[in-house]
Amino acid sequence: MTRHRSRLGDDCVLDEPENVGYLHDESADPAIIGNRARVRKGTIIYADVEIGDDFVTGHNALVREQTTIGDGVIVGTDTVIDGTTDIGSHVSLQTGVYVPTDTTIGDNVFVGPRAVMTNDPYPVRRDVDLVGPTLEDGVSVGANATILPEVRIGEGAFVAAGATVTEDVPADTLALGSPARHHDLPETLSGENTLYE
Template sequence: MDHATIGYEYTDGSADPHIGANATVRAGTIIYDDVVIGDGFSTGHYALVRELTEIGDDVLVGTNAVIDGRTTIGSGTSLQTGVYVPSETTIGDHVFVGPHAVLTNDPYPVREDTELRGPTIENHASIGANATVLPDVTVGERSFVAAGSVVVDDVPPETLAIGAPAEHRSLPEAVPRRNDL
């Protein structure tokens, strides 16, 4: 944890973060106060975890990934290099989010009076590299979002979302599911 900031105070009276056993926090990483992280946590370099975030066990937050706070991330989840997770997002257990995928939470970014509504990524879902998931969208359990796709509406469980805007298709039989690996 050399050259990392653990316990970045964002407001007076914020509580020190809790990081479980066997963590690897690499140089340049900043973890704010009021963060609770389970055992086996690992980051790449320059990861950012903002306040009021809860992270389960055995989670990877890749190099230059940003978790913008007020977020819940389940156990066994992998956020690859450059992933952006906005506030008010829920990510389940055993989720894979590929490099530079972007989750969004503001349905009307130029308006000041909008309520932020991050997406929900359910257990065992997989999101490909450079995909974008729009606000208040649910990616169902065991679903796949193809690389580069733009997800504008809910993805049912065990479904492939592909394209921009993403169309929903049946999963190919040849695709191994995460729990089968």
């Protein structure tokens, strides 16, 4: 099925179909969305986006061009994915999350409300390549956390609410505070995220 530069799978529900496949460039490929998507009112998905099955958004989310998203992903209300980004499967981006260009998010990742990732180490002061952070598989990020450019959050790590992450976080580590310090992951936070259920 083709709609406004988009190709949709089966059983998709789009509140505003004209907002899917937003044409930012006449040569852009259609937005591709898999089966059983639920895209709520106010959400805009650009052309040149590819999304898997069982995709769900809140209201007023934005997914910009050259983004790939796996299966079973939730993009919450007012969340912005600014493009040129890869997101794995079974990822939950809660309300108001900001994902800058050139960010990588693995599988089974949770990002809490109003968490912010950045990609510019010298905003409007120097001309540098923009590189967002990398969140490896199984990462959890608490509400209102900030993750700076090029930071890598290791597999299974947990970033506490309100933390400011300025350097890489090893796998299976707790990052806590501002600037974040690394701690052993408490037993209560160990184990996998349960986003596959």
